[in-house]
Every structure is written in structure tokens, then in C-alpha cells.
Amino acid sequence: MKDFPSCFGESGVQVADFSSSTSRTAQNLVSCVYQCRLRGRSRLITVSWSKNLMGQGFSVGIDDNTNQCLCKVDIKPWLFSKKKGSKSLEADSSKIDIIWDLSSAKFGSGPEPLEGFYLGIVFERRMILLLGDMRKEAFKKTSATPVPSDPIFIAKREHIFGKKIFSTKVQFCDNGQLHDLVIECDTSAVSDPCLMIRVDSQTVMQVKRLRWKFRGNNTILVDGLAVEVFWDVHNWLFGTSLGNAVFMFKTNPSAEKLWVSQPLSDPHMLPWSWSQRFQDSQSQCLGFSLILYAWKNE
Template sequence: MVSASSLLLPSSMRDLASCIGDGAVRVACSSPASTLTSSSGAGSGSGSASTLSVTVSYRATLLNSGASSPPLLLRLTWSHSPVGPTLSFSPSAAAPSVLLRRRRGTRSISLGCVGGGEAETEAESPFVALFWDLTAARYDPGASPEPLYGYYFVAVAGAEVVLAVGDQAAEFVKTKFEGQISKARFLPVARRERVVVADPAAMHTARVRFAEGGPEHEVSVGCATSSGAGGGEELWVSVDGKRAVQARRLRWNFRGNQTVFVDGAPVDVMWDLYGWWFRDPPGCAVVMLRARSALESRLWLEEEGAAPGFSLVVQAFKAPP
């Protein structure tokens, strides 16, 4: 089982989900997303947010290890650094990230005890082989550190490809292994984007799929000063350009949730702005969208037997942490 805590979701969001009930249900239009030049950081209006890092968690189910083998939870983190965009990899839910310093290379990393049982010795621990090439990667200038195209990252464990990311990944696997290696089933299960909001009226946009094989959606999160009765700040979340959530009087309504429907399935939207307003030095504002099955009766179940649905987490800072 992939637990909630393993998905890089801030603890404040899990605490929030345990103490509040479902909000009003609103329907979000699921029309096709408009084309953007990047997967995140695109904005409109008076400004856009600057993306510090993007962390994507993938769940990989090995085909040759038997039904009793737990899935792997692999993480890629794309970050900005003084020398340019960097890539880090984590081979399990509990393992620290390993910085891949070279733009192109190979490396073997121990998977460790990915099943959560007793610790394994170095000799017993399985390994994952990494292959990557970012030398021709292209980025959206000044936006996300995640490449747009021109790259690949491939991970191999137990004679299976457990992760293949990038537009050149399929060609690399075909050339490198010549069809002699199987491909595990893997899919993204969580995405966290950490951004700096220099302009109070900025918005941040990400492109995600809430369901495997489903359409790609454009999710925008923004904050603005309300001109209506009472004034004050308001938070809004849009899906494919359609306003799905709008929370007003944020200094009072700094925590909350609503449920919207995307592609006919419920997506819980939760926000926690306490650190943004009331901590010194300021903390971050957190907005999470999490897809869930219609059979789930609560926003969050830490003890769920099935892996939770896809989650998008946006953490916004007033200044780089």
C-alpha cells in the first residue's frame, strides 16, 4: 500500500482533512485544456509565480515479482540551482533523494527495504539502474525547471523498466535493450510544485491527469483582492479555464475544502493558508487537489487499503525558503 504520508503531501493537509467535512459540491467543466508553452508557471493577468521545484511520484508495479511484491514509489525532483536546472531521484518512499549531477550518465542505486519490513543488508538489497540524458533538454525560460522535451530518464529494476520519462525515453529503451526487457506498469500518483509568489495577484498553472488514461487538464490557482461586499482577499481554483472554487475573506476562511467533479469523478480541493497569514517568518500557502473514488466517504483515509488517487499539491512562498 502506498500511504498518504509517502506522497509528499504536507502534514497540514492531512491534519486539515481529518478535522473538516465535505464542502459544497460544484461541477467543473472538463473541456480540453488550452495549449501552454510549459507544464507549470504559466500565468495571466498581472503576473505569474516562479517555480522552485517540481516533484513527481510514480507508482511502479513489477510484472515479474509476483502479486505479493509491494509496488515501488519512485520520485523525480526537478529544481533550480545556481548552475541551472537539476534532477534528483529517490528510489523508495523512505529513501532520501540522490542528486544526479551530470547532464548525462548512468548510475546504480540500492532500493533498500522498499516493502517497509526488516532492513536488508547491502548484498541482499535490490538495485535500480538509472539512465538519463539532459544534454539536449529544452525548458521554458524563467518558468519550471522540469524540461519540456529533448530528454529521457529511465530506471530499470529486476530486469524490468520501472520508469521511463521524457519524449526520448521510448527510443532509448528500444535501442538499449532491443526488446529483451519487459516494462512494468507505472503511473504518476502525486505532483508537488513549490513556487515563489512575488506578485500578490499572480497565479500558478499546472497540467495534470486526474485518472490514468484520462484527458489532460489545466489547473490554475490564484489569489486576488475582492472588489465585492466586504472586500478582502480571495482564493480561486480553475480547471480548464472554468472557475471551480472561490474562497473569500481568507483571513477568516484560511482553511477549507470543496469537492468538484472533473470527468464525472470527485476531486477534493483543500487549502491551508495559516502559515501564509499568521507565521513569522511567513510559511507557505498550500492548495491540494486530490482525485478520489466515488466510493470513498471521507476526504482522507490514512489506513485505506487501496492507493489514494492522484494528488496535485501547490506550495506557495512569499520568498525562497
């Protein structure tokens, strides 16, 4: 895969194929990428939360900055009855402990827990990544100490569903304000639909004559940040009923724009090269990228 680290490839954590209606309705998936430092070296930790008919689960993969998977663990949904536990892995010739407690976790409509949980990663007795609101319990469980610098949340990939309105929540910068993001597009009731994007109920972008502008990019301003918006709604307009649109929101205006004519309907094929950008992570800010795959419910 080109859009996320290699731990999501065929040799790593198995991600469901969303090309069929069965897979599309049976599973939801949210993947988050964090930049951390292990022994002074940049490392990428990808946490994926999944939900299907068998339950909820998660996976953790650790990559180096050349996009090589160092280690991974996959807690499959059908094993998720054990809602607390730990796993020990090895990376950079040292042990990495992954601990979690989701026994009291509360979930919304998606697979990502909202509160009442922790997921921690410990390397050399230091908590290099800690997710959730039960921080005291996690540090007590591990006796680990915090790292000098917090991990940076650099990317998120999410599948969203709707008929003409698609919504999610997003932070456009690390530890920034949480916003309501809404994409609205009615492709069935009008001959030439309009694409609208709202942030906290405010319209920030509108694309008319969408049949001519089904693929493009624009810039919006959120929290004083320039956010580059890319869209590809070709499948909504001209594809099959099982097709999805792809949206990308990117907050690194200095990065080279790589929007090309290649269709973005395949979640496993995106033109932006993550590995190249990760290699430069030590010398420049990566910004934040949100990739949304929007599926229309029948």
C-alpha cells in the first residue's frame, strides 16, 4: 500500500477488502499514524481500530522512517472478549510492550473508542505512546515514565458512510481543537450535483458543476491553518453503486502538490508517497493528513 506504512500491506496486518457490498457493510476501519522517537530515531506507530459483525478489535504496527515494518500485533475481533491484556514484541533489538484495557470503553457509531480506556506502548520503560483517558491506570499498570517529547499525530484514514451527508470529527493539528466535518453531496436527486464541505456547521467549500469538476483541489482556512482539500467523486457520478469517493485534507502547505490524474477510488492506491515524506520527517514538519473514503448507502 502506498498511503499508509507497510504494516498495512499484504505481509502485515490484514485490512478487509472494501470492494464488495458485503465487506463494506460488515466492517468499519479507522487507522491513525503517530510519529514517535525510539533511541533518538524517528518511528511511525500505526493504530487501527476495526469493527465487523464479529465484534471490535485493533492492531498496532511500528515502522521505521524508510517504511519498513519493524513489528506488529493484531488483536482480532473474535478474540476481543479479552478486553484487557498485553503483548510483548521486539523492535530495534529491544522489547516493546503493548498494554490495553477496554473493559469499560465507550464507543460511538465507529470502531474507535471514545472514553473509558487506555492503549499504551512501552519501550525501555518509557511510555512512548498512550491513547485514551485512563492515563493514571496505564502508568500504574506499567510503572513506566513519560517520554520527554509527546508523539505527534500525523495522519488518519477513515471509512465513512451515508446517503448524501457524511460526517466525522477531526483535529487539523496535533492537540488542536476537535471539529465537526461534514461532506454533503446529493447525486441522485439532481442532474448536476453540488459538493459542499462544512466545518462546525460553517460552509468552507462549495463545488458547483460537479460533473465537470469531479476531481480537483482547493484550500480552506481552519484554526488559522491552510488546509489543502483534494476530492475524487468520479465513482459517485459515473461508477457503480458500490463505488466510493475519496477526500484528503492536508495541513502541510509547503509540501509538493501531487494531485494527478490517477483515479483515487481504490483505497489501496493513492498517489501520495508516504515513505518519501516520512524520510524527511526529522528535517521538516509533516503536518497532518486525513483521508476519507465515503461510501453511499443504498
